[in-house]
Amino acid sequence: MERGGSVEVFPDEAGAKARMDFIQSVAKNLPAVGEYDYLKGPVLVRVSRFLTPNQAKEYEAALNG
Known part of the structure; x- marks a missing residue:
């Protein structure tokens, strides 16, 4: 993902948040x-x-759009 990005979809928000928290802690x-x-x-x-x-921020706006 060095110059790109990814979209990860989980069964629920708790799973997605746990993944985000893990990535941010690393x-x-x-x-x-x-x-x-x-x-x-x-x-x-x-x-x-x-x-x-x-x-x-454009990606954030698209996600929340």
């Missing part, structure tokens, strides 16, 4: 694997850290 200790994560219900969108904050 990234906290390893900044080189950081990314932008956006959650809506059971959907987790993961976007490359190489995007600018404004570019990443």
Whole structure:
């Protein structure tokens, strides 16, 4: 996912949030694997850290649109 992203879909929001929390806890200790994560219900969108904050926000807007 170095320059891209992914969409992960879980059976419920709790599963998606647990996954996001895990990813963010790893990234906290390893900044080189950081990314932008956006959650809506059971959907987790993961976007490359190489995007600018404004570019990443476009993915968040699309998810919430």
